[in-house]
Amino acid sequence: MLTLPAAEPARRAGRRLAWLDALRGVAALVVVFEHALRPLLPEAHGPVKAVFDPGWYGVMVFFLVSGYIVPASLERRGSVRDFWISRVFRLYPLFGVGVAGMALLVAAGWDDAHIWWSSRPLSMALGHLTMLQNLLYVPNVVNVLWTLSYEMAFYLLLTAMFTLGAHRASLTGALGFTAVAVLGGSALPVALLSAGGAGRMLASVLAVTAVLAASLAAVLKGSAGVRRAGAVVLGATVLVLLLVNQSYPGPWQGLLILATMFAGTALYRAERGEITWGRAGWVALVPLAALWLGRDEPGLQTATAAAWITFAAGMALRRRGVPAALAWLGLVSYSVYLLHPLLLESVEWFWPEPATVPLGSRLAVLAGVVALLLGLSALTWRLVEAPAQRLGRRLVVGGEAARRPLTPGASEGPRPGAG
Template sequence: MRPRTGSPSGRLDFRRLDFLDGLRGVAVGLVLLQHVGELCFPAVRSFTAGTLQLGQLGVLVFFLCSGFIIPASLERGRREPGRLPALRAFWISRVFRLYPLYWLSLAAAAALVAAGRYAPGTPLSAGDWLANAALLQLPAGAPHALGLYWTLAFEMVFYALVSGLFLLGWHRRSVLLSLAASGACLAAAATAQPLLGRPAPLGLFCLATMFLGTVVHRWHAGDVRLRGVLGCAAGTLLGGVAMLVSTGTAAAPMLTAWLGAYAVFGLGVALRRRAVPGWLRRLGTISYSVYLVQAVVLLAVPATPHPLLTAAVWTVVVLGVSEATYRLVERPSIRLGRVLAARTTEGAGAAVPIRPDVAVRPYRAPRGAGQIAV
């Protein structure tokens, strides 16, 4: 198929996908805005509860970005190193990307619990803490040590699904996979309550959203036509709406967040050739730190008598600490993971693995479809 994007030769000229950093910056900014705003201003609480869940909007943008970049990260390299070496390199890079900072956040949460500054909604047993440390609390059925960890648990589920599809050689059937995920949402909406006596799990929509992000990646590489992307987006939203209706959830603030997330991501992709403002790109670069650090800061730093001052102090502290954790924890661990991942593919014909959001090595899409920086 002739590529639908990039240059006539099918090569994309991007040295890095700056628009993804911009989208991550928007996403984490919305999450921080909701968390700080709800604690400081009743008007924000009323707005997010009744009109638009800003944090949910940001999280869905994160999920779309993950769906876009994770397949590119798994498939990267000029030559095929074999599925198992590529998969080992992928998981090594993911572990060193996610866990060091996550463990620091988890240790801070444990310290706050020990100091009496924080009490999880559901008390955690020793086994629950271990499940959280492994980032396996979702399959283990354990409560999250911090509420925002739920998104990371779904990321891990998506990585596992993509890895299994990669081993089976089904990972490039992105449109079919997206439609299947949408179908699973519709099936859950129709059967969960009558057959299982429980509401349909809205987490299915999160996974379907990630698979939609992968379809956008395939379009970006030239493997899928725009109408395929639009069809998958419509199917995913239809499945999500059906689940909302079946659960009786207050649909308006959630649905507007979902529509807003898809619109923001679509706009970011449409403007992908435009320069991203430096401050927004930097916020996206440190977005993982901002996401994890904010929960600890909001628990550890006392509020002042003045809401505006409290909001300003919390925001400045979150951004300052996040910059430090990115420099001292994230970046070194990512570099180490990159080195170790490269060793797993030495002699297997693979290009040196690199961090997806700071990539400079082009990746040639399958079947001569195009080239993308990952």
């Protein structure tokens, strides 16, 4: 009897947030299409991306969803400790599976490890453990992992803002990052702290790791004054990395990713009645800035516009029912995101020159890859993601919350990723 009150709110939350799962599911499939072009449809790769960049579309949809719901998780819990336990158990177990899968491909000779794994192993390993590798000039083990660096930067900034009592300044964050991107994005340096040799990279990775660990420990365990000091250092460190040490996709794109996430939070606050829709309307400057900064890349422009239109449509239809298939696809979207490059890398090894293979055969293989990916994602959700999330919930609030059903839409935040 005691489980019924807990289960019913979870089911209601699932229905209320299912539109976010649907958006994640759509974005995940579009990202798979993006990465399938080169190994299976190379003749379409250039023409498609010239008019519409599917990967960037997926990125923007994913990050709008993250910005909309992840801060709500922190604020609802009211605990930085619980928030980070939740994040760690949501992100790292499957992250480890993806890295292990790529290691198996390398061991089998189906792919090559980056040369820096032999000359800079500590920098590479630590960079990935922090999930800030893209802000530390560390090449990604799996190509899609670069987006996790911006997710992690967002989480760290949220932590700092929450600790300092500034977490409701979402609109300020969105407009601030947009302004910096527009006014200085083209002049900002790339990998200023980390480029220049193995020693310099190691020094920057070690320094950032130590500072972040110490400041997070201060936020979690310190007195009131120590927590505030730790939050200031935490936020400042992330801002410095974003301003001077990004690598891919580039300074203005990275800054607009953060602006997009904070814009998603501002829209959430408007939907909750915390700010007026009139104030929230200022977030329109974020996609407008992206369109202007991407004026030499039509494919990027159309993808940005389409992502915002998609999210707006999702919000407008959020009270309507969502097809179960889309809700399920959103539930396993993190697995779809992390695992699809491994399957496509395998295809590329077997067919190094896909243009010489009949189109019908390639389309059949694409369908097979998608089917295998969905089956594998269902398996990793059941065996890796769901058990890890249950364990995290036990650590956060004990056995009562651990008994709540994990249903589509009932999760506290979106699985990250795009490519």
